[in-house]
Amino acid sequence: MIIVAAPISGRLADRVGPRPLIVAGMVLLAVSLYIQTHISASSGYGLLLPAFMVMGLGIGLTMSPMSAAAMNAVSADKAGAASGVLSMSRMVGGTFGIAVLGALFQSLASSRLEKTLSGLPISPAQRESMVENLASGGGARLDGLDPALTGRVAAAGRDAFLHALSNGMLLSTAVAVAGIAVAAMLIRPAGSRVRESAEHHAAEAAAEAPA
Numbered sequence: 001m002i003i004v005a006a007p008i009s010g011r012l013a014d015r016v017g018p019r020p021l022i023v024a025g026m027v028l029l030a031v032s033l034y035i036q037t038h039i040s041a042s043s044g045y046g047l048l049l050p051a052f053m054v055m056g057l058g059i060g061l062t063m064s065p066m067s068a069a070a071m072n073a074v075s076a077d078k079a080g081a082a083s084g085v086l087s088m089s090r091m092v093g094g095t096f097g098i099a100v101l102g103a104l105f106q107s108l109a110s111s112r113l114e115k116t117l118s119g120l121p122i123s124p125a126q127r128e129s130m131v132e133n134l135a136s137g138g139g140a141r142l143d144g145l146d147p148a149l150t151g152r153v154a155a156a157g158r159d160a161f162l163h164a165l166s167n168g169m170l171l172s173t174a175v176a177v178a179g180i181a182v183a184a185m186l187i188r189p190a191g192s193r194v195r196e197s198a199e200h201h202a203a204e205a206a207a208e209a210p211a
Contacts, residue, residue, distance in 0.1 A: 001053050005060025010068070018065035018072070019187040023180055025065075028058030030176035036169040041158050069187050097175075104171060105164040113160035120152060130157070 009021050032055035039047065067086065074082045110131050117127045130153065 001056030002060040002063075005057050006064050009061045010064035013065040013068045017189055018069035019183065019189055021061050021065040022069065022183045022187060025058045025061030025063075026176055026180040026183060028054050028061065030058075030173050030180065032058060033169050033173040033176055037166045037173065039162060039166055039169075041162060073188070097172075101168050101172065105168050107164075108167050109160045109164035112163045113156055116156040116159060117153070120149060120156070122149065122153070 009025070013021055032051045035047065035051040035054070067083075070082050070086045071079055114127065114131050117130060
């Protein structure tokens with residue numbers, strides 16, 4: 001969907017301006033992330049595939065107009081610097097976002113699993129080991145457990161994973177909604193840059209004209 005939407009959004013940005021496309025793309029992205037907050041152990045491609053398609057369409061509508069908006073916000077002699085700042089912002093934002101979501105996921109998953117396992121007849125050492133393994137991405141280890149507890153511990157691990165994932169997607173949805181508000185308020189509408197440039201040149205010409 002990104003491959004399909006990106007070229008179209010680039011052409012439309014020249015006609016309608018970047019703001020409506022960025023806002024529409026961010027709305028689609030927020031909808032996709034919100035859908036993913038409802039993931040459960042029984043979820044299949046019927047939930048995930050539409051969410052991923054909507055996300056791809058939203059990203060495709062956003063990326064090209066975002067670059068256009070950044071370039072239009074500066075004068076031509078500063079276009080190189082603006083492009084560099086935009087690329088750096090993308091990399092820093094992506095890295096920071098992954099780090100924050102990863103830390104949130106580990107914290108929520110560990111807390112949820114520890115709380116659930118506290119009600120099961122297992123030793124504190126086993127509980128601590130399972131929590132550490134889940135936090136490190138290894139899952140809750142079931143070695144040496146009573147077979148009667150194996151299913152309950154496995155279910156607790158899945159529940160902790162899904163709890164952390166859904167809440168991480170909820171935070172991402174909130175960030176996307178904030179992005180919608182920022183884009184709607186701060187990105188200038190189409191034609192404003194042209195009008196400002198024309199007014200600037202007219203003012204310069206009037207100042208240079210003989211009295």
